[in-house]
Amino acid sequence: MGFIRFLFLLFSTVLVAQTSIEVTAIDTTPIKADQIIAIDNFDTFYYTVNNILYKKPKDKTPINYSNVQLGTPTSINAFNPLKINLFYQDFNTIIILDNRLAEIFKIDFNTRQPYKNVSHISTGYDNTLWIFNQDLQQLQVYDYKTDKIRATTVPVQSRVLDLKSDYNYCWMLTENYLYQYTYFGSLISKFENKGYTSLAIHNENIILKTNTLLFFKSKKSETIIQLKTPKLLINQFLLTNETLYIYDSEKLHKYQLKIK
Template structure:
């Protein structure tokens, strides 16, 4: 009887480990970009080319912003399209843009007190940014209008790989763990990282990348499931609602996920 239970348990674990998320190809289009930033619900495409960020919609004229004095744009976040943030790591500076890509605020962390040495930036609520301060190895919720830190997390003990956020949560991916915080700064989950290097989020769901394979994490589940995809180069990926975008340096592929 005991052997029978072990066999049933093994079969159950095997079946669960093989569960995956199906993805159906909807469209593929040519794209020449250095980095894709976001695609919103109206299919407005934000991307970077030659140190310039572009906002492109098929029914409207493309607009762009560049600041060559600050050099390369390390990351950009357009979760709040009225307060788009561009991070220039080489100059330890963040520029905030409005929805017309006009500059409305600039934060030079080299000149403010106390000095902050930043390696990751993402959007917070109101006038805040989630930033990672490498000197203290800690995540901070920074109010750039008042130059105050609303929250500082307990320092992490491993290298930070990625940072994502929305108005309610922030996800910090380190070499050892994936942390999730709420907007009060409380850590609400901590999952061991088994080799993931990048993340993308939408509506609380996550897409994670390990090697050249993508995985899906439901916002209400701890389980991380592989996404069924054909073999292709995954240079970049984005999640918008249940739509997965993959950029292979030549084409932008659009997939519909079947999220249960």
């Protein structure tokens, strides 16, 4: 009887251990920014103040970019530092910058046929972007050099909340589901949205946010596990390798996340 009770307690402990992941605090840096865009493996820091994008390499003077005509970007993606894309939803326009923040390409969907009403974008492979076409309710792989759609997904039935990608996959969070697609536009996974509002990815690992909590999904598992983080205002969050960044509008908190 005692042995059975021991097994029960052991099994219960394992279950508890699987329901949350602890993170280890590394440091905290005071910073004032409107938006933290990205922090790469070399500690190059991308952020915005007003309508200006700053790129600050470690221990170097930052460089910046702004577009007076287009104003403040709706979203910025620096996954590929050689082709940083800025999306201005009010103008249905994308600006692509090189690693020195010089303009190398402009995509104005208002002047291209057929017309595309775009709400979200993210970096793709080669000369492509993932774009969500609101009129068709479809995610598309768009080649901006040839002005062609390379792949199209099946239409979704709920509002898109967030869109993230790497060279191989794209993750689209809607009010109902989290979808994962290949760069051919094929759906490979679909999870119910249990209150998630945004996501961050790195190396196919995912961080999901609800109003006050963060959750983690490993690329090696189908399970979504809560992260045990300090009680902070989570204005923004980023994932770089096994480092989790949380920005509370005044300080950038850095945590070690041991991914198994």
